[in-house]
Amino acid sequence: xxxxxxxxxxxxxxxxxxxxxxxxxxxxxxxxxxxxxxxxxxxxxxxxxxxxxxxxxxxxxxxxxxxxxxxxxxxxxxxxxxxxxxxxxxxxxxxxxxxxxxxxxxxxxxxxxxxxxxxxxxxxxxxxxxxxxxxxxxxxxxxxxxxxxxxxxxxxxxxxxxxxxxxxxxxxxxxxxxxxxxxxxxxxxxxxxxxxxxxxxxxxxxxxxxxxxxxxxxxxxxxxxxxxxxxxxxxxxxxxxxxxxxxxxxxxxxxxxxxxxxxxxxxxxxxxxxxxxxxxxxxxxxxxxxxxxxxxxxxxxxxxxxxxxxxxxxxxxxxxxxxxxxxxxxxxxxxxxxxxxxxxxxxxxxxxxxxxxxxxxxxxxxxxxxxxxxxxxxxxxxxxxxxxxxxx
Amino acid sequence: xxxxxxxxxxxxxxxxxxxxxxxxxxxxxxxxxxxxxxxxxxxxxxxxxxxxxxxxxxxxxxxxxxxxxxxxxxxxxxxxxxxxxxxxxxxxxxxxxxxxxxxxxxxxxxxxxxxxxx
Amino acid sequence: xxxxxxxxxxxxxxxxxxxxxxxxxxxxxxxxxxxxxxxxxxxxxxxxxxxxxxxxxxxxxxxxxxxxxxxxxxxxxx
Numbered sequence: 001x002x003x004x005x006x007x008x009x010x011x012x013x014x015x016x017x018x019x020x021x022x023x024x025x026x027x028x029x030x031x032x033x034x035x036x037x038x039x040x041x042x043x044x045x046x047x048x049x050x051x052x053x054x055x056x057x058x059x060x061x062x063x064x065x066x067x068x069x070x071x072x073x074x075x076x077x078x079x080x081x082x083x084x085x086x087x088x089x090x091x092x093x094x095x096x097x098x099x100x101x102x103x104x105x106x107x108x109x110x111x112x113x114x115x116x117x118x119x120x121x122x123x124x125x126x127x128x129x130x131x132x133x134x135x136x137x138x139x140x141x142x143x144x145x146x147x148x149x150x151x152x153x154x155x156x157x158x159x160x161x162x163x164x165x166x167x168x169x170x171x172x173x174x175x176x177x178x179x180x181x182x183x184x185x186x187x188x189x190x191x192x193x194x195x196x197x198x199x200x201x202x203x204x205x206x207x208x209x210x211x212x213x214x215x216x217x218x219x220x221x222x223x224x225x226x227x228x229x230x231x232x233x234x235x236x237x238x239x240x241x242x243x244x245x246x247x248x249x250x251x252x253x254x255x256x257x258x259x260x261x262x263x264x265x266x267x268x269x270x271x272x273x274x275x276x277x278x279x280x281x282x283x284x285x286x287x288x289x290x291x292x293x294x295x296x297x298x299x300x301x302x303x304x305x306x307x308x309x310x311x312x313x314x315x316x317x318x319x320x321x322x323x324x325x326x327x328x329x330x331x332x333x334x335x336x337x338x339x340x341x342x343x344x345x346x347x348x349x350x351x352x353x354x355x356x357x358x359x360x361x362x363x364x365x366x367x368x369x370x371x372x373x374x375x376x377x378x379x380x381x382x383x384x385x386x387x388x389x390x391x392x
Numbered sequence: 393x394x395x396x397x398x399x400x401x402x403x404x405x406x407x408x409x410x411x412x413x414x415x416x417x418x419x420x421x422x423x424x425x426x427x428x429x430x431x432x433x434x435x436x437x438x439x440x441x442x443x444x445x446x447x448x449x450x451x452x453x454x455x456x457x458x459x460x461x462x463x464x465x466x467x468x469x470x471x472x473x474x475x476x477x478x479x480x481x482x483x484x485x486x487x488x489x490x491x492x493x494x495x496x497x498x499x500x501x502x503x504x505x506x507x508x509x510x
Numbered sequence: 511x512x513x514x515x516x517x518x519x520x521x522x523x524x525x526x527x528x529x530x531x532x533x534x535x536x537x538x539x540x541x542x543x544x545x546x547x548x549x550x551x552x553x554x555x556x557x558x559x560x561x562x563x564x565x566x567x568x569x570x571x572x573x574x575x576x577x578x579x580x581x582x583x584x585x586x587x588x
Contacts, residue, residue: 151528186531188555214562216531230535231563232585290525349453373438377445386447392454 001026004309005084005093007074009036009059012284012298013099015368019306022066029063030086032073036062038361040155040295040323042122045129046136047165052126062365074100076252079280097305098265098274098282100249102154102293108245109149111220118222121241122162123154135239136169139179142238144170147184147227149217150245152262154285154293156192157324157333159183159243160200164326167207176208184215184227184235193341196324196333203326203346217242246293248286264288269337270315271308272301281305291337292320299364300379303372319379323354330354332382334392339384343391511540518547519576526552527559534563534583542568543581552577 002025006013009031017029041055060069072086077096084091104124106113116124120131136144146162155161163183170179183190183204189197190204190211204211216230220242227235227242248263258266258274265282266275269289274280283305284298291297300316307314318337323330330351335341344350357364364371382392398406419425473481481487516533518526526547533543545556553570556579560567564585571578 151531186528188527188558192528194551214559216535218535230531231559232587290520345454347454348457369434370437373434374441374445376438377441380442381446381450392450 002309003092003094004028004097005030005091005095006097006099007077007084008098008100008284008286009033009063009069010039010099010101010284010298011295011365012302013097014059014062014365015299016097016099016283016302016306017067018062018064018366019302019368019372020309022064024310026068027066028068028070028091029059030070030072030074030084030091031059032071034058034060034071036365037126038358040358042126042129043158043161043165045126046120046122046132047162047169049133052130056126057362062362064366074249074251076254078254079258079274079277080254082279094279095309096280098249098253098280098286099284099298099302100251100286102246102285103248103250103263104244105247106244109217109219109242111222112149112217112242112244114222115220115240115242116244119239119241121243122158123241123243132241136166137173139170139239140175141178143180143182143236143240145182145184145227145235145237145240146243147215147217147235147240148186148243151186151192151216152293153243153246155322156292156294157322159185160191160204161323161325162241163204163209164207167209168327179238180208180210182210182212182235182237184212184217184229186214186216188213191324193333193335195341195343196331199331199343199346200324200326207327246285248288260288262288269318272305272316281308289318291318292322292333292335294320294322296321299375303368319383321379321382323350323357325351325354332392334382334384334387336384342384342387342389344387345392511538511542513542513544516543516545518545518549518552520548525549527555530556530559530581537583537586539583539586541583543583545579545581547577547579548575550577552579556581 004020004025004027006017006027006029009029013029014036017027020027035056036059038055041050044050045052045055063069070086070089072088075085075087077084077098082093082096084093084096106116116128119135120128122129122132144166146159148159160183163181167181170176170181190201191197212233212235214231215233215235218228218230220227225237227237227240248259248265250263253259253265258276260266265287267273267282267287267289268275269291272281272283272287274282283301285293289297297320300319304314304316320333320335322333324333326346328351329346329348331344331346332350333341334344360371401409514533514537516529518529526545526549530543530545537543556570557567560581566582566584567579568582569578569580
């Protein structure tokens with residue numbers, strides 16, 4: 001039996017654990033949280049008023065019965081000694097997979113923690129998403145600003161999704177004329193990719209959403225309700241969400257060189273192997289892989305690592321499939337390491353597919369072997385190479 | 393044990409349970425349960441998925457919206473069009489766009505047929 | 511005053527501008543930001559960026575297989 005320890009039971013960690021055959025692997029998952037959270041659900045909690053329980057499940061129930069779950073906080077990981085130290089234990093392993101996600105550093109931007117405590121947001125968890133919903137329910141007029149503190153953050157289309165959904169929310173409350181939704185982004189266009197930006201800009205205009213480009217949050221003045229940008233501009237707000245600076249894991253990892261200057265774990269982008277190690281992998285939002293920080297990335301990297309641990313030469317292509325939804329329609333941002341995002345038109349069918357992905361999320365985690373062939377067929381049919389310049 | 397479980401159930405639940413059992417018995421007698429059991433293999437699910445989920449079907453489903461909308465707007469009794477009428481209609485940009493779509497469809501259909509039969 | 515080199519070669523959008531923004535956050539007036547990029551969209555993007563931020567573009571050249579931009583930081587608020 002090979003002893004595999006997986007750090008973190010989010011999407012990537014849980015799928016990897018469930019994919020490893022029980023007769024070959026002795027698997028332990030460590031997480032400081034007892035509940036697994038479906039992160040995109042935060043958007044639906046905040047802007048559509050969904051109950052937060054819908055997007056949370058005890059991790060224990062999501063893992064197959066033979067998998068050990070250790071509810072504990074990781075203190076350090078020593079890759080040379082093959083040792084993990086948690087608050088309560090010391091564990092050794094044959095293989096380790098780091099899947100603890102990104103650390104949200106609200107303190108890096110002055111005023112951001114205060115903003116979070118006052119309004120809530122849709123990045124830090126279901127509780128704060130519910131709080132944001134309450135804040136928005138009480139909003140009567142003024143600017144609702146969604147801004148970004150750094151161009152690297154989870155779920156690249158999340159600011160735009162937040163803008164579309166909040167615009168719909170305010171229209172429903174009869175406040176279309178009184179509340180203005182402002183989207184402030186570090187990019188030259190309404191989306192980091194020009195191709196996607198050209199597709200959604202008319203929709204943003206139709207909704208009356210104001211877009212500020214080249215706006216990377218530098219600091220927030222909560223007294224005078226102003227957000228200042230690194231580029232030297234400012235925006236007034238009544239309510240604001242500032243997506244915080246993201247970093248790699250906080251806990252110590254030895255040797256220190258495996259973390260980059262933002263603490264992300266340096267990996268080989270194809271195999272997910274931690275640089276310099278054959279028995280250590282990292283998947284999902286905690287890595288420096290030059291692809292989107294998204295659930296699909298974590299999922300596909302988990303499949304890659306599961307295959308590699310079973311002796312196959314699997315590789316991750318960098319494929320993304322980030323859903324972007326507007327009012328009633330949706331699209332996917334489809335790219336990989338070799339192809340920038342392909343043009344994809346907004347349609348009701350793609351929105352339906354997105355809703356299907358959300359509805360089947362728990363099953364895709366609990367029974368990855370059933371869903372793997374289905375997703376594989378979808379990913380093959382929508383491979384950026386197959387879709388080509390024409391897109392979908 | 394079983395009777396104890398039944399005692400705990402409400403009338404509605406017992407009724408639903410009986411019907412489900414009846415349904416399962418039918419499925420079993422017809423061999424559908426055995427067949428389904430044998431079909432539930434990753435290879436079969438994978439094969440079926442790639443048959444259903446391909447570039448063509450995904451594009452079709454993506455356009456269902458447009459197709460259904462345009463079908464709904466076709467008049468109940470479209471007027472007859474002859475050769476000269478057709479030439480006139482060809483000046484209409486909407487007709488041109490529709491014709492372009494049909495020709496592109498015919499072209500790729502022709503290509504697919506050629507590779508299927510040669 | 512320092513020359514800060516940002517190598518964004520091989521990064522597709524938003525790579526180069528993101529890398530530039532990251533470096534600009536830490537830069538001081540008088541610093542030179544030297545950005546190398548392969549993404550063809552970088553050229554118009556960096557021109558637009560300089561115009562918006564009020565910094566000085568001292569060099570923008572297309573080398574054989576990359577684009578090089580030098581920016582003198584002048585518009586940072588202290």
